[in-house]
Amino acid sequence: MHIEELYEAVSNMAVVTQHLKADAENAVSIQQQIAFQLEQQA
Known part of the structure; x- marks a missing residue:
């Protein structure tokens, strides 16, 4: 594997990780909003 390909693969993994x-x-923020709304209704 060439250095350029390796660098590109690592960069792509970094981007995917940032998206995840x-x-x-x-997801956490949505869960917190739902919990807040449920508390308001109770």
Whole structure:
């Protein structure tokens, strides 16, 4: 494997990881909003 291909693969993995992190943070934020709304209704 060439260095360029390796670098590109690592860069792509970093981008995917950032997207997964953002998705996880969004999911947590949505869960918190739902919990808040349920508390308001109780």
